[in-house]
């Protein structure tokens with residue numbers, strides 16, 4: 001392996017590959033990964049993209065992410081599938097949902113508050129009996145996280161970045177990375193190592209690891225080309241269609257002190273929960289088939305936003321809280337700004353700053369269903 005580089009990026013998930021792509025335009029970048037490209041959380045993600053919803057208080061971050069997926073569409077076989085999204089709420093959530101929708105619409109986002117009957121009229125497969133209303137997003141969609149990350153990696157390589165896969169980083173310090181394949185001297189280090197980031201950075205980072213799961217169901221009749229993304233906030237579940245008309249549905253958050261060896265299969269109890277829930281909310285799933293299910297481990301912070309900041313002389317990008325695919329364009333831009341030490345990102349990256357937190361990893365998990 002090379003003994004020096006301008007920048008060493010630890011981790012070849014969606015964060016590391018996109019960071020490498022952006023930095024490689026004018027730097028010699030080496031990406032090191034212990035397992036493989038998109039081999040951990042990234043390759044297990046569901047791929048839903050809804051930055052407007054999850055960054056409603058940081059509209060420039062959402063705008064940047066939304067624009068990137070559309071611009072990158074078609075690059076190296078990457079496809080962004082545009083699909084509307086409906087987030088259903090019970091009576092308790094009506095006033096917050098309607099205020100959020102109004103505010104986002106005022107900011108120019110294609111978002112509207114609808115009553116449950118109108119949602120069912122628009123999406124006849126929805127059974128809205130248990131819901132009072134919902135928010136419709138017209139700027140959402142989904143990606144295949146693996147192909148997206150491979151496209152970012154190929155673009156990075158075309159710009160001169162090098163990838164060393166199967167090499168573990170055992171220590172980082174400013175200007176120096178220690179690996180199982182030797183030492184690399186560098187001007188800068190970016191640690192994008194998912195939940196393992198906290199083991200590499202010598203600081204009390206507010207990062208926790210949690211396991212989350214997905215299941216794919218084959219309905220009696222395939223979902224149509226216009227079937228939307230959705231979320232049932234009260235049940236902590238989200239869903240999207242597959243290209244073949246199957247349904248991907250995900251949720252469940254289990255905090256893990258040490259996720260080493262955590263099962264990558266979906267739990268039977270989760271599959272049972274899904275089998276019981278889906279027919280209550282979607283028509284045509286009474287005799288659905290279970291296609292497959294899986295689980296993955298992501299890292300979380302107290303407010304469900306990542307830390308993208310310089311910490312003890314190295315750049316850290318971790319704590320994506322189940323949103324690391326959709327917010328990746330903003331993470332890539334924020335890291336680039338930190339490395340370049342110049343204002344480059346088209347938004348204020350203080351939303352990702354470490355100093356918004358006080359302590360380390362001992363905190364209550366905020367799940368994306370709470371946002």
Ligand SMILES: Cc1cc2nc3c(=O)[nH]c(=O)nc-3n(C[C@H](O)[C@H](O)[C@H](O)COP(=O)(O)OP(=O)(O)OC[C@H]3O[C@@H](n4cnc5c(N)ncnc54)[C@H](O)[C@@H]3O)c2cc1C
Nearest residue numbers: 011013015034042046047048169194296320323324325326
């Ligand atoms: C089941 C599931 C569903 C999800 N659904 C969505 C979704 O719908 N939308 C969305 O936006 N996000 C979703 N996510 C979240 C998303 O997958 C993550 O936030 C994102 O992939 C994080 O990317 P990352 O590159 O930061 O980390 P990772 O993908 O975990 O990559 C970190 C990399 O670092 C490497 N590494 C770690 N330690 C070392 C070391 N010491 N030396 C060398 N390499 C190292 C690992 O091998 C790994 O490849 C989901 C996640 C899961 C698990």
